[in-house]
Amino acid sequence: MDQINRALLDKNGRLLSLDFYRGLTMFLLIAEGAGLWYAIVEPYFEGSIISTIGTQFHHHPWNGLRFWDLVQPFFMFIVGVAMPISFGKRWARGDSWSKTFLHALYRSFMLLLLGLTLHCVYSGEIVFELWNVLSQLSFTYLVAFLIMQKSWKFQIGFSVGLLILTELLYRLWAVDGFSQPFTPDKNFGAWLDLVLMGKLSGGHWVAVNALPTAAHTIWGVIAGQLLISDRETHEKIKKLLVYGVGLLAVGYLLDPVTPIIKRIATTSFTIVTGGWCLLALVTSFWVFDVRKWSMNWGRFFAIVGMNPLFIYMFSELGGVDWFYSMVDAFTVDILGLISMPNAWIGVITSLIVLGLMWYMTYFLYKRKIFITI
Numbered sequence: 001m002d003q004i005n006r007a008l009l010d011k012n013g014r015l016l017s018l019d020f021y022r023g024l025t026m027f028l029l030i031a032e033g034a035g036l037w038y039a040i041v042e043p044y045f046e047g048s049i050i051s052t053i054g055t056q057f058h059h060h061p062w063n064g065l066r067f068w069d070l071v072q073p074f075f076m077f078i079v080g081v082a083m084p085i086s087f088g089k090r091w092a093r094g095d096s097w098s099k100t101f102l103h104a105l106y107r108s109f110m111l112l113l114l115g116l117t118l119h120c121v122y123s124g125e126i127v128f129e130l131w132n133v134l135s136q137l138s139f140t141y142l143v144a145f146l147i148m149q150k151s152w153k154f155q156i157g158f159s160v161g162l163l164i165l166t167e168l169l170y171r172l173w174a175v176d177g178f179s180q181p182f183t184p185d186k187n188f189g190a191w192l193d194l195v196l197m198g199k200l201s202g203g204h205w206v207a208v209n210a211l212p213t214a215a216h217t218i219w220g221v222i223a224g225q226l227l228i229s230d231r232e233t234h235e236k237i238k239k240l241l242v243y244g245v246g247l248l249a250v251g252y253l254l255d256p257v258t259p260i261i262k263r264i265a266t267t268s269f270t271i272v273t274g275g276w277c278l279l280a281l282v283t284s285f286w287v288f289d290v291r292k293w294s295m296n297w298g299r300f301f302a303i304v305g306m307n308p309l310f311i312y313m314f315s316e317l318g319g320v321d322w323f324y325s326m327v328d329a330f331t332v333d334i335l336g337l338i339s340m341p342n343a344w345i346g347v348i349t350s351l352i353v354l355g356l357m358w359y360m361t362y363f364l365y366k367r368k369i370f371i372t373i
Contacts, residue, residue, distance in 0.1 A: 015085070015227070015285075015289055016288040016289060016298055016299070016302055017281070017284040017285040017287070017288045017289045018078065018081060018082060018085075018284075018305070019301075019302035019303075019305040019306055020284050020288055020298045020299075020301050020302045020305065021074070021078050021081075021280060021281060021284045021305070022078045022082075022302075022304075022305030022308055023301035023302045023303060023304035023305025023306070023308075024301045024304075024305070025071060025074045025075050025078060025305075025308075026075075026304045026305060026308045026311055026312060027301055027304050027354075027358070028057075028071055029071060029075075029312060029315070030304075030311055030312070030315045030320065030354065030357045031350075031354050032057070033315035033316065033320040033357075034315075034320055034323075034324065034350045034351075034353040034354040034357065035324065035346065035349075035350045035353070036057075036347070036350040036351065036354060037054060037057035037058060037068075038346075039343065039346035039347045039349075039350045040053065040054035040057075040347060041054035041055060041058070042342075042343035042346060043343070044341050044342070044343030044344070045343060056068060059203075059262055059263070060262060062184065062204075062261060062263065063182075063259040063260060063261055064260065065260050065262070065269070065272065065273075069262040069269075069273065070273055070276050070277075070280075072133050072136075072213075073213065073216050073270075073273040073274065073276070073277055074277055074280065075133060075137070076133070076136070076137055076140055076213055076216040076217050076220070077216045077217065077219065077220040077223075077274070077277040077281075078220060078277075078281075079137060079140075079141060079217055079220060080140075080144050080216065080217035080218060080219065080220020080221040080222075080223070080224060081220040081221070081223050081224035081227070081281065082220075082224060083141075083144060083145065083148060083217075083220070083221050083224060084148065084221060084224040084225045084228055085224060085227075085228055087100055087104075087145075087148070088228060090103075097149070100145075101145070101146075104141070104142060104145040105142065106373075107141065107373055108138045108139070108141055108142040109138070110138075110373040111134045111135070111137050111138035111141065111373070112134070112135055112138035112139075114134050114309075114313065115130070115132040115133070115134035115135030115136075115137075115138065116128065116129070116130075116132075116135065118132050118134065118313075118316050118317070119131070119132055119135075121316070121317060121318070128197055129197055129199075129201075130196065130197065130207035130210075131201050131205045131206075131207060135207075135210075136207075136209060136210040136213060137217070139210040139211075139214065140210055140213060140214040140216065140217040140218075141217060143214045143217070143218070144214065144217040144218045144220070144221050147218070148221045148225075152222050152225065155218050155221065155222055156218075156219075156222065158218065159214070159215035159218040159219060160215075162211055162212055162214055162215055163212055163215060163267045163270060163271070164267075165211065166208070166211050166212040166265075166266075166267060167258065167266075167267045169188045169208075170182070170187055170188045170189070170264075170266075173187070173188040173191065175191055177191075178190055178191035182258075182259050182261060182264075182266070184204040184263070185200055185204055187206075187264060188208070189206025189207070189208045189209070189264050190204075190206060192206065192207065192208050193206055193207055193208075203263060204263045204264070205263050205264075206263070206264050206265075209264065209265035212265045212266075212267060212270045213265050213270060215270050215274060216270065216273070216274055216277060219274050219277065219278070220277070223240060223278060223281055226239060226240070227285065233290055236285075237282055237285070237286055237290070240278050240279075240281060240282035240285070241278075241279070241282055243275075243278055244275045244276070244277075244278030244279040244282060245275065245279070246275070247271050247272065247274045247275030247278065248272055248275035248276065248279070249275075250271050250272075250275075251268050251269070251270075251271035251272025251273070251274070251275060252268075252272055254267065254268035254271065254272075255268050255272075260272060300358075303358070303361050303362050303365045304358060304361045306361070306364075306365055306370055307361050307364050307365070307369075307370055307371055309371060309372065309373065310361075310364070310371040311357060311360065311361050314357075314360070315357065319357075320353060320357065323353045323356050323357065324349065324350075324353050327349050327352045327353050327356070328349050331345055331348055331349045331352065332345060332349075335348065
């Protein structure tokens with residue numbers, strides 16, 4: 001961290017771009033919890049531009065890519081970007097690798113535990129399911145930490161190796177009934193889920209997604225190491241742009257051979273979303289840390305990014321439902337008096353709930369309360 005150009009930091013000594021990027025990602029997630037993306041595709045909006053936009057905030061059913069398919073890669077990537085900064089501070093003050101490894105191991109375990117807990121809450125009973133983003137991140141985070149002190153060439157080679165391994169497992173798996181690599185519930189990932197959990201997910205998700213998407217966290221680490229390096233700012237931007245565009249080109253060109261499928265994190269999906277992750281990072285870095293434009297609205301999202309785990313868990317554990325039931329009791333009656341269509345009432349209710357969720361993070365930010373593991 002000592003190597004970074006101090007002029008790029010805000011008055012609190014933070015990279016606003018990282019807080020903004022993380023905060024925007026979390027804001028999108030809690031907006032889903034508030035029901036906003038579902039509200040804007042109500043039948044009332046069917047066929048309108050609002051409905052068309054709303055479709056982009058739902059996962060693609062199989063082969064294809066929508067905006068919402070980028071959110072989890074963003075989440076896993078930005079964790080990687082922050083790792084060289086946070087661990088760099090600890091190593092700079094004299095913490096040993098062994099001590100930081102134990103911390104990384106603890107965080108990985110806690111992420112897994114929280115992910116398992118959420119699945120139990122969703123199901124209303126004790127279950128063993130590994131499809132949650134936190135469960136996936138517990139693996140990718142630990143893998144990225146174990147190799148983050150290696151050269152960038154080694155890290156890239158390792159991540160490419162994970163993608164090749166994934167590709168081979170899907171294409172060469174010959175177990176009867178699970179030998180169709182890109183068919184829902186008929187592939188290697190589905191077979192492994194039956195072995196590990198004895199069940200398949202309702203949406204064709206697979207736990208082995210953690211293997212290829214570890215590349216997102218590893219690439220985030222490499223990008224973070226570049227940001228805190230002593231290279232010139234214009235060189236950092238150039239490299240992020242070149243690699244981002246390169247990954248996009250490779251990913252989209254691969255699609256006819258290996259389809260872009262979010263639900264089983266195919267190699268083409270991982271590569272193309274990795275490109276979007278890099279381009280989102282370099283845009284955020286240029287806007288907020290280099291040009292220092294629009295600091296106020298950047299801070300609006302950054303505040304959410306300073307307490308990501310808290311707001312995510314609060315949303316997923318029923319907090320957003322409590323807010324929604326409270327707000328809905330007023331909006332339905334009050335807006336109903338002016339005969340506002342139910343679809344618009346749903347949108348307004350969701351926006352108010354989202355505002356309350358944001359205010360919670362603002363309340364913690366003003367009191368300098370940051371909940372981490």
